[in-house]
Amino acid sequence: MAAAVSFDLERAWRVDPRVSMRPEPFGALLYHFGTRRLSFLKNQTVLAVVRSLADHPSARSACLASGVTDAELPAYTRALAALADSKMITERMPS
Amino acid sequence: MTLAPDMAPPGTVLSGSTVLSKSTVLSGSTVLSKSTVLSGSTVLSGSTAAGSSANPGKLTDLFQLGLDAPICLTWELTYACNLSCVHCLSSSGRRDPRELSTGECKAVIDTLERMQVFYVNIGGGEPTVRPDFWELVDYAAEHHVGVKFSTNGVKLDAKAAAKLAASDYVDVQISLDGATREVNDAVRGPGSYDTAMRAMRNLADAGFKGFKLSVVMTRHNIPQIDQFKEIADRFGAQLRLTRLRPSGRGADSWDELHPRPEQQRELYDWLVAHGDQVLTGDSFFHLSAFGGGALPGLNLCGAGRVVCLIDPVGDVYACPFAIHENFLAGNVREAGGFESVWKTSTLFSDLRKPDTGGACKSCGFYDSCRGGCMAAKFFTGLPMDGPDPECVQGYGEAALASAVIAPRSSVDHSHRTSPAPRTPLEPVPVTIGRRRPPAHDCDESPLAGFAAGAEQGCGCG
Numbered sequence A: 001m002a003a004a005v006s007f008d009l010e011r012a013w014r015v016d017p018r019v020s021m022r023p024e025p026f027g028a029l030l031y032h033f034g035t036r037r038l039s040f041l042k043n044q045t046v047l048a049v050v051r052s053l054a055d056h057p058s059a060r061s062a063c064l065a066s067g068v069t070d071a072e073l074p075a076y077t078r079a080l081a082a083l084a085d086s087k088m089i090t091e092r093m094p095s
Numbered sequence B: 001m002t003l004a005p006d007m008a009p010p011g012t013v014l015s016g017s018t019v020l021s022k023s024t025v026l027s028g029s030t031v032l033s034k035s036t037v038l039s040g041s042t043v044l045s046g047s048t049a050a051g052s053s054a055n056p057g058k059l060t061d062l063f064q065l066g067l068d069a070p071i072c073l074t075w076e077l078t079y080a081c082n083l084s085c086v087h088c089l090s091s092s093g094r095r096d097p098r099e100l101s102t103g104e105c106k107a108v109i110d111t112l113e114r115m116q117v118f119y120v121n122i123g124g125g126e127p128t129v130r131p132d133f134w135e136l137v138d139y140a141a142e143h144h145v146g147v148k149f150s151t152n153g154v155k156l157d158a159k160a161a162a163k164l165a166a167s168d169y170v171d172v173q174i175s176l177d178g179a180t181r182e183v184n185d186a187v188r189g190p191g192s193y194d195t196a197m198r199a200m201r202n203l204a205d206a207g208f209k210g211f212k213l214s215v216v217m218t219r220h221n222i223p224q225i226d227q228f229k230e231i232a233d234r235f236g237a238q239l240r241l242t243r244l245r246p247s248g249r250g251a252d253s254w255d256e257l258h259p260r261p262e263q264q265r266e267l268y269d270w271l272v273a274h275g276d277q278v279l280t281g282d283s284f285f286h287l288s289a290f291g292g293g294a295l296p297g298l299n300l301c302g303a304g305r306v307v308c309l310i311d312p313v314g315d316v317y318a319c320p321f322a323i324h325e326n327f328l329a330g331n332v333r334e335a336g337g338f339e340s341v342w343k344t345s346t347l348f349s350d351l352r353k354p355d356t357g358g359a360c361k362s363c364g365f366y367d368s369c370r371g372g373c374m375a376a377k378f379f380t381g382l383p384m385d386g387p388d389p390e391c392v393q394g395y396g397e398a399a400l401a402s403a404v405i406a407p408r409s410s411v412d413h414s415h416r417t418s419p420a421p422r423t424p425l426e427p428v429p430v431t432i433g434r435r436r437p438p439a440h441d442c443d444e445s446p447l448a449g450f451a452a453g454a455e456q457g458c459g460c461g
Helices: A044-055 A059-065 A073-085 B059-064 B102-114 B133-142 B158-165 B181-188 B192-205 B222-234 B250-257 B261-274 B285-290 B337-344 B346-351 B374-378 B395-401
Strands: A013-015 A019-024 A027-032 A037-041 A089-091 B027-031 B072-076 B119-123 B146-151 B170-175 B212-217 B238-243 B307-310 B315-317 B328-331
Touching: A013 A044, A019 A044, A027 A044, A037 A044, A037 A073, A044 A059, A044 A073, A059 A073, A073 A089, B102 B133, B102 B337, B133 B146, B158 B192, B170 B192, B181 B192, B212 B222, B222 B238, B222 B261, B261 B285, B315 B337, B328 B337, B328 B346, B337 B346
Parallel strands: B072 B119, B072 B307, B119 B146, B146 B170, B170 B212, B212 B238
Antiparallel strands: A013 A089, A019 A027, A027 A037, A037 B027, B307 B315, B315 B328
């Protein structure tokens, strides 16, 4: 966790169109055809957050709508930061 | 292939910059591009720690129970090959007349698309000698199944290289087992070094960045690791190193080719120092028991859990290094096809049961290596629940001293003109105290992590 978290919860995000997402019993696997990287989501809540990113004006809104509590928010922010760092999710223009 | 953030001890540096701890990981990523893989290879990165309340269990444990579809699937399109490598894990050479037809291959691709198998590692044999090879690659890409194929380069002329450079969905892995002509051709045959170098030059000239240079590590080429890295750098390729397995014809060459104990340490140290720059198909997880920290990737045998093999006649095996009836789960031509085999085969169900550790359970390094490679054990005559024949803690040698005669695969498509095995096929008594079993004792091979390169990759590479 050495990497500093630099993820803007207030901005609008989406899953990169080149990413394929496959649900699994533990969460989901993501594969990016452009970078050829595989990622995984380790529980259903983070999967719900990622899936709904494109429908919310901000990542914070997506987290709250999926039931993430204030106490849990830092952990989910770090997860999203990791996904952004690996290009699985990218910023979008707010709708 | 491999993803195992939870296996990493605190402080282990994965992917060069990310320090993982044992806390819960909500998301993580693995470079598969391998491959490898399987390999192949997978580097964890970007993992994020979160509160333990969200932790449903260690990822390794979850993967151990199997996935809805494989992460890394190796598909050997043909047993035909222009070469006769002495360590070929699939004993390739002659085409099998029962080979899947073009239509049957497309039906398999349709199934993979439906199951959301992200990509397949295509190998052989030499897959590019199939007349419909490019048609199948195009079909896979059109159906969102990525392809990484392994080749000795025989068909990679300038035109093919240009086509490959233009596709996002296709990755290429060139096999080379010596950084010099002498070392390579002794294993892969006369002319194979020049063929591979020409193919890499064509890919580089076409602007293909980051294709893979795949090397099976042997006693003779471990001293050349830095030279391999220089070759890869020269062509803008990524280096992929995988483990030699006593599978296929590798059974016959194992005694002469497998790394010496001190070379295993040399290789481990090199991987620790350069792990973020190379792919391994996660095939060296048995080396993690050196205790200096786990290597990047999923330190777990993925056979039947996250990887498997489809052979040229449609037989589905637990991993690319396990072409033997004991690891045959079914055939894609059966009702239900590949999906049914993956989800319902008795063999795969058994492989997905938690490991007991067996004879290795009391070893302090079991959590690091998980007992090593299933195929390496099987084809050296060792029990599945005991140590790997190349156990770095030395338990393999003791086990080999009392090993039963190793099984051989009945699947052999070697060119009939190939040199006959130097050792007899009949069982030979093993003398107590022998350091290694006779070469003929070993026979086939599986995969360790995932990747599976066409040659000797482990998982996803």
